[in-house]
Amino acid sequence: MEHAHHVEHPDMYDEESSKIGMWLFIFTELLLFGALFVVYAVYRYMNPDAFHLAAEELNRTIGTVNTLILLISSMTIAMSTTALRKGHRKTAITLVVVTFLIGLAFLVNKYFEWGVKFSHGIWPGSEHMLNEMSQGEILFFGLYFVMTGLHALHIVIGMGIMVFAIRGLANGKVKVERPSLLDNCGLYWHLVDLIWIFLFPLFYLIH
């Protein structure tokens, strides 16, 4: 059969579609964490005293600093999407890079925070936890490591998307007429921020 012709598949870019797609993906992320919040609620209800005791162990200062860090990073990523809308490509790139670095700062803090826990012998399955902690405390720290760990993984993924956004901005594929990648990068980062806003009080503040 004749098929020498070459058909280009049409350019399917549609800003509205990308945005709907990203929002739907955010729904799935919310349900992913939602299940963990349910588990947290159940075990907190069953072990109120142990959760209270275990929360004392966490460092509120680092938690507060990390919360501020993430709030500022949400501001800078929002500023970068506005900058692109106004046609300031270079400013947009700078702001995404700044957001990336702030994300890195969050992870560095997290590294030290977890490091202190490890040095106190607290990690899932550790001798210290199994021998000296109540079941409620074990659950608290199990959830603490799972939820903040999964959140940190999302920070890393968000930073990965930023790398693509920076590359797109640099080579002109992300531009005023095609801002979806940067917009979606921003939406995703806000989600990561928002989840932390719930994790922070649940683990550090409620007593």
Added chain:
Amino acid sequence: MQTSSAVNGANYLTYQGKFKGLLGWILSTDHKRIGLLYLYSIAAMFTTGLLLGLAMKFELLAPGKTIMEAQTYNATFTVHGVIMIFMVVVPGLPAVFGNLMMPIMIGAKDVAFPKLNLLSWYLYVAGVILVLTALLAGPGSPDTGWTFYAPYSFKTGTNLLPAIFGAFVLGFSSILTGLNFLVTIHRLRCPGMKWTKLPLFVWTLYGTAWIQLLATPVVGITLVLVALERIFGVGIFDPALGGDPILYQHLFWIYSHPAVYIMILPAMGAISEIIPTFAQKHIFGYKAIIASTMAIAFVGYLVWGHHMFTAGMSGTAQYYFSLLTFIVAIPSAIKVFNWISTLYKGAINIQTPFYWAISFIFVFMVGGLSGLVLGALATDVHVHDTAFVVGHFHYIVFGGTGFGFFAAMHYWFPKIYGRMYDKAWANIGWLVFTIGFLALYTPMFYLGIMGMPRRYYDYLEEFHGGNILSTFGSWVLATGFVIIVANLIRSARKGEPAEMNPWHSKTLEWTVSSPPPVLNFDKEPVLGEDDGPYNYK
């Protein structure tokens, strides 16, 4: 860029783009080629699952050890379940016929995110490879059952991690397909294709996509927790550390009950296309079918507890879950009434897809009504964890999704390959398959009520008769399957060329040539006021 009319000679099967041969397929973002990739992968996995099922039935031919030990039997039913659920019936109709037909049915050139669509297929393949690794390598095949119940799932010494991870990746593939379809149906309908003119198959894909999107993440995180339990011992589901294994069951079924609607809704959609086509009549209660589809998708979220009536749950919770289970049966019944009413005073054209569709209605009704026996609190205590559950489950999932799949296959086959299958052999295949199906699963209802437990490789002598019939049925069913597949493979290569619209259907996919052109339409279709998916005179 050239317009598609320049390539009128080439259809999507023969077209050669940038890549040739196999690469032209596995790197293609054409929704139709991706649909066929799914069809071949799913057919391969179904055959694997079928062989495992045959092995199980052979073991149950006589009491005591027939061909395998208890441990092998445990591994066999686990892998059979994992393959059939996560790799066959969950992706099943949406991934194959949704991809092949849905964009054409709404008058679009492709799905909203073609590259993401191809990524979904790669994730599917990755998930399959991971699960097969668990099966073939390491310290023994998983033996937990497809439900991975805690605490056994982190106590068993078998190679469970790759299987769990594989199920997670398959879930991700399913989420991305659902997301893609939702955006496609919202954004890419052709002019004039209002929501009230959407073909019912597309409507069911829409409802399914929401479930895929909103339920799958919950099982995803649950499987991650089991994996973390195995690796680190975080304690969340481990009673020794204060965790609650029942909580695992809740989280698992919050996804896995809606998942059965992922399996059945698109099959109902395909039946809703086939019934009016072969009755040559407008579908009865178009809007009622849409409403019941969305009602199933919604209420289906709220019934998961009926899997746990005997696992430990408050009486209040049991009453609610039982009541909601009865309520969720209503929309399914509405659909059955609509299909039957469509046939009333129709000019019925009896063809192979129609045989599949009416047998679908029959087995679906048996499956659904036996489900009510399990949804009622008192009778559930009597038959739970018996062969009755296996019978019900296979009637509704294999009978529902499987018969729906074969109905869709015989309905859209001429469009997909541009060739017609041998109708006589197709009918023989259907008859043998259906007889085998009834012989295989019907005795399970009897055996279950008599008290034969499920998931045992052995049984008491008094259950021998029913098991012989069931095993015999499995051979007949497999014979029917071979006839069907052989006929379809031969016909795809050498069948008579098919017309554009052999069944006189009214939906858009039948207005393009068979097989469809690369970009589906030479000119974007426009629906007028009087056009509609089921406008028969």
